Amino acid sequence: MMTFLPPRLRKPTMFTLAGLLFAGAWLVHGGPLWWVSIPAVIGTAASAARLYRLGGTDTDEGARAGSRADERQQLVSMRSRALACNLAAITSFIGLTVAIALRAPWWWPFLITLLITGYGYLFGLGTYGVAEEGTPDDADASSQTQFPVSS
Amino acid sequence: MRNRVKEQRTQRGLSQAELAAALGVSRQTVISIESGRYLPSLPLAFTIARFFDLTVDKMFDPDDGEADA
Numbered sequence: 001m002m003t004f005l006p007p008r009l010r011k012p013t014m015f016t017l018a019g020l021l022f023a024g025a026w027l028v029h030g031g032p033l034w035w036v037s038i039p040a041v042i043g044t045a046a047s048a049a050r051l052y053r054l055g056g057t058d059t060d061e062g063a064r065a066g067s068r069a070d071e072r073q074q075l076v077s078m079r080s081r082a083l084a085c086n087l088a089a090i091t092s093f094i095g096l097t098v099a100i101a102l103r104a105p106w107w108w109p110f111l112i113t114l115l116i117t118g119y120g121y122l123f124g125l126g127t128y129g130v131a132e133e134g135t136p137d138d139a140d141a142s143s144q145t146q147f148p149v150s151s
Numbered sequence: 152m153r154n155r156v157k158e159q160r161t162q163r164g165l166s167q168a169e170l171a172a173a174l175g176v177s178r179q180t181v182i183s184i185e186s187g188r189y190l191p192s193l194p195l196a197f198t199i200a201r202f203f204d205l206t207v208d209k210m211f212d213p214d215d216g217e218a219d220a
Contacts, residue, residue, distance in 0.1 A: 060179050070176040072189050 007067035008055040012048040019044025089117040153212045157185040159203040174198055 023040035055066030099107035183189035
């Protein structure tokens with residue numbers, strides 16, 4: 001995605017697009033709070049500039065911001081995202097449980113988040129190789145015969 | 152797991168940044184590998200071993216200490 005852009009520009013560009021979308025939502029929302037879109041645009045521009053500057057530094061954070069992370073930095077990022085998803089799922093479950101107990105009408109966003117994280121996990125298992133057991137070749141089959149595993 | 156990356160690098164008079172550039176990884180990753188905090192992937196382990204003209208088992212000693220998960 002966005003590979004036509006230089007690596008250092010990718011994250012700031014994504015961030016800018018997301019920020020402009022958020023600011024646009026406040027404009028469309030209208031009413032007395034339309035002005036929230038102005039600080040949203042300013043904050044987006046400042047954060048995008050900060051991301052771009054960070055992308056030029058010789059640090060782990062700089063490598064991630066500059067989209068040039070190596071395998072260790074990608075692993076750290078992946079673990080961090082996994083932790084964030086775990087927390088999102090746990091928080092959603094707690095929120096759903098509390099909403100049900102209180103008979104509150106705001107239970108459904110928790111359910112949607114819980115379903116998305118749950119299906120995302122299952123989709124990840126399917127995509128990244130849980131169904132790769134395959135059939136054993138002759139050597140494996142004979143070794144299984146010689147050394148049966150008792151449960 | 153102990154490795155000989157630092158030993159081999161200093162023998163060749165390379166800085167961590169120079170080795171990182173040669174291996175195509177960051178300087179921080181070279182530091183992590185040298186200190187044993189990070190176990191490189193198999194492809195990177197082969198790249199490191201080949202760079203120093205050693206075999207992987209000469210470069211990384213699995214019998215020394217506990218392996219990271």
